[in-house]
Amino acid sequence: MIDFEISPQVKRGLKAAREVNVNLIRKLSGYYDEYEHEHDDIKEADEINKASLKIMAAMAPKPGEEAAKGAAVGGIIIAEERAWGDPGLSLGASTSGLGNAAIGAVATDEQKKRFGSKYASMAITEPGAGSDTAAITTTAKLDPDTNEWIINGEKIFITGGARSQLVVIWATLDKSMGRAAIKSFVVEKGTPGMTLSKLENKLGIRASDTASIVFEDCRIPYENILGSPEIKPKKTTASGFKGVMKTFDVTRPAVAAQAIGVAQAALDFTKEKLEEEGFQFPYDRGQHSLTATQRDIMDMEVNLEAARLLTWRAASMLETGQRNSLEASFGKAKAGRAATLVCQKCVALLGPLGYSREWLLEKFMRDCKITDIFEGTGQIQMLIIARNILGFSREMLK
Numbered sequence: 488m489i490d491f492e493i494s495p496q497v498k499r500g501l502k503a504a505r506e507v508n509v510n511l512i513r514k515l516s517g518y519y520d521e522y523e524h525e526h527d528d529i530k531e532a533d534e535i536n537k538a539s540l541k542i543m544a545a546m547a548p549k550p551g552e553e554a555a556k557g558a559a560v561g562g563i564i565i566a567e568e569r570a571w572g573d574p575g576l577s578l579g580a581s582t583s584g585l586g587n588a589a590i591g592a593v594a595t596d597e598q599k600k601r602f603g604s605k606y607a608s609m610a611i612t613e614p615g616a617g618s619d620t621a622a623i624t625t626t627a628k629l630d631p632d633t634n635e636w637i638i639n640g641e642k643i644f645i646t647g648g649a650r651s652q653l654v655v656i657w658a659t660l661d662k663s664m665g666r667a668a669i670k671s672f673v674v675e676k677g678t679p680g681m682t683l684s685k686l687e688n689k690l691g692i693r694a695s696d697t698a699s700i701v702f703e704d705c706r707i708p709y710e711n712i713l714g715s716p717e718i719k720p721k722k723t724t725a726s727g728f729k730g731v732m733k734t735f736d737v738t739r740p741a742v743a744a745q746a747i748g749v750a751q752a753a754l755d756f757t758k759e760k761l762e763e764e765g766f767q768f769p770y771d772r773g774q775h776s777l778t779a780t781q782r783d784i785m786d787m788e789v790n791l792e793a794a795r796l797l798t799w800r801a802a803s804m805l806e807t808g809q810r811n812s813l814e815a816s817f818g819k820a821k822a823g824r825a826a827t828l829v830c831q832k833c834v835a836l837l838g839p840l841g842y843s844r845e846w847l848l849e850k851f852m853r854d855c856k857i858t859d860i861f862e863g864t865g866q867i868q869m870l871i872i873a874r875n876i877l878g879f880s881r882e883m884l885k
């Protein structure tokens with residue numbers, strides 16, 4: 488049975504997060520959207536990180552209180568609220584990077600201890616490898632004399648790549664061994680041989696940086712590999728790759744939550760402005776008696792709730808140790824698409840108020856688009872879903 492009742496701990500976390508959003512994040516949102524790379528870091532980064540700790544503290548069990556069940560769903564609910572405040576700023580907060588999710592999913596206890604408190608970005612994409620993640624060419628070669636990995640290659644479009652303290656990268660141990668040889672590694676910022684080569688000027692999530700990094704004979708400790716260095720024989724190629732793909736089981740629900748949070752922000756603003764104009768949204772009347780605008784609003788609410796429930800289900804499966812790849816794709820496909828449509832419709836409903844940069848609604852529309860692109864585009868999620876449902880292999884359905 489799935490129980491989605493929100494625990495008192497998460498309710499407290501939500502309350503704390505909303506206060507942080509209203510009193511801090513929303514006040515910075517427009518500025519960092521406008522001046523994307525003006526500062527090396529968010530000037531208020533310390534304040535944001537302190538606020539993150541406050542949210543975590545609010546969620547800690549009180550003396551005598553039972554520990555909350557459902558940490559993964561709780562985390563997703565908080566991630567949605569943080570994105571409601573600003574998805575770009577929430578991406579840069581302490582340990583909420585996509586690389587942190589990867590570390591959380593596959594790192595050993597020792598690695599979690601070493602890396603767990605640092606902000607980690609995730610670098611998979613390369614100039615020649617986007618949706619087809621198995622096409623990456625960045626290499627990791629072991630130097631037997633020093634017991635270090637030597638990394639060579641280029642990674643592009645790394646969210647938080649400039650500001651993060653760690654970058655989790657995918658690299659191949661042996662290109663001729665195909666997907667089985669792809670492993671993930673943690674590279675600490677400032678490691679010699681690691682060069683920031685570009686910062687993107689973007690459509691949305693402009694408060695976060697998006698960087699390219701070149702690795703030239705970049706040496707990292709042997710212990711920085713996530714998972715086993717063993718390359719399984721060809722027959723079990725797919726199972727080797729599944730190790731690194733596990734990351735997506737965690738990051739896709741997180742990105743879906745981000746999509747829902749931004750769209751909810753757009754919808755809340757739109758309803759607020761319409762209510763100021765005297766619109767009402769009665770939930771106890773038949774569809775035939777509603778205006779088109781009332782129906783549009785309710786339709787958007789239904790779509791976001793559907794996306795939310797799919798995402799929560801994917802997260803809840805993580806808690807019980809079930810493989811959730813299909814469910815994570817369900818949630819991300821639905822949330823990315825629903826959020827994009829909701830934000831566009833909200834801008835349309837409010838007209839000039841939606842389009843003007845005086846308000847944040849047009850920014851929400853720009854911000855939400857990325858959720859249908861990174862961590863696997865909407866089309867790729869549909870491909871995964873179709874393969875799973877039809878029982879087709881990667882080769883049978885490309």
Ligand SMILES: Cc1cc2nc3c(=O)[nH]c(=O)nc-3n(C[C@H](O)[C@H](O)[C@H](O)COP(=O)(O)OP(=O)(O)OC[C@H]3O[C@@H](n4cnc5c(N)ncnc54)[C@H](O)[C@@H]3O)c2cc1C
Pocket residue numbers: 585608609610611612616617618619643644645646647689697857860861862863864865866867870885
């Ligand atoms: C702002 C931003 C932040 C990003 N952050 C990160 C990050 O932190 N880490 C990281 O590793 N990457 C990141 N990315 C990269 C992102 O994950 C890729 O852009 C995405 O995976 C798509 O890859 P691509 O751009 O190479 O497009 P392509 O793979 O070339 O795809 C182009 C289009 O074709 C479609 N398509 C491709 N293959 C198929 C298929 N088989 N069937 C149907 N349609 C298909 C895609 O859906 C897409 O619409 C980021 C990108 C952006 C824009």
